[in-house]
């Protein structure tokens with residue numbers, strides 16, 4: 001039996017894909033990339049933005065046509081499967097199995113029953129531990145699920161429920177198993193990893209749940225497993241404590257890369273988004289991070305065209321970019337999601353203005369990315385080569401600071417950790433030479 005799992009979305013979706021694939025492998029499935037060769041197709045879809053939902057609709061249309069020609073089972077999973085919009089699509093396109101994010105372990109019984117089924121969110125099933133991947137150098141480890149925040153544009157609290165933290169012992173065991181299987185880079189994963197182990201609620205003053213370490217102490221503990229590279233995603237500025245910054249500075253395996261979503265540079269917009277912090281608070285976090293970790297690389301998420309965003313608000317986002325100087329940024333046009341508080345506001349920014357703001361922001365980011373990338377020219381860095389680049393004769397990977405790097409395949413013929421010297425840079429890529437393999441052990445910060 002052959003399965004095809006199509007993933008549209010974030011690291012959370014990728015993690016869920018791995019969880020589904022390992023269960024399917026356990027009952028004898030092999031995997032193909034082309035759904036036309038599969039007996040089972042699982043579409044794993046994010047619902048945070050409108051684009052992946054539109055794409056999912058189009059793929060489900062293709063799958064419905066495929067179903068008319070031959071016998072296949074089609075499943076919809078991920079955040080979309082949890083929403084009324086997804087349920088309607090499931091019925092319309094003849095989907096056989098609907099699996100919300102909290103019902104991943106229902107996949108095997110669902111296939112065995114083989115008729116239309118929809119599984120409700122089950123928080124207790126959240127922390128399925130997939131077996132270590134074979135021949136993979138990077139892996140995700142889920143440490144929290146769900147989110148307590150109430151950002152007004154976001155559907156995640158509806159689809160993934162309230163925050164739940166996984167036991168620290170289980171996390172450490174999974175990281176040790178990955179390390180023993182040859183994985184060199186682990187990313188700790190959650191909607192808001194910084195609130196790991198905290199009691200229910202919101203804000204910067206939550207206490208720890210009995211028996212849980214803080215996120216900072218979890219980083220220290222996982223760092224002691226000897227995994228060479230440790231990353232984490234995603235952070236929320238309100239929970240990014242001084243102690244986390246200390247833990248980063250003290251733990252050599254933690255890569256000096258922080259993704260700290262800001263979403264907007266204007267206090268007025270931040271308030272309407274219910275982000276719980278001000279521009280000044282955010283910039284103070286950045287100042288503290290840079291003080292303690294001068295070589296850190298930073299990235300962010302930004303939404304342009306949130307309802308009511310004026311040109312002046314947008315200028316605040318541009319000026320925040322100039323103050324922070326991100327290495328990279330993920331920038332999006334606001335898209336209304338049914339069921340979110342922001343959907344009650346009139347989406348009053350004309351599309352051409354949203355596009356214009358996005359283009360200007362991308363240009364500003366390009367300026368700072370180039371500034372940050374070219375500062376590496378002439379320096380030696382550690383790179384994790386993960387495979388061939390698109391261009392012939394090149395291999396690609398990432399530095400500890402998450403900068404994309406390519407090297408000639410002649411000098412880095414296999415995947416793994418290398419030390420290389422950066423020869424030139426573009427705003428999105430470092431080019432390097434002189435690769436020397438790094439013995440697998442805790443890397444150095446460059």
Ligand code: SF4
Nearest residue numbers: 147149151154156191
């Ligand atoms: S922090 Fe806000 S944007 Fe992030 S998942 Fe939670 S509600 Fe959504």
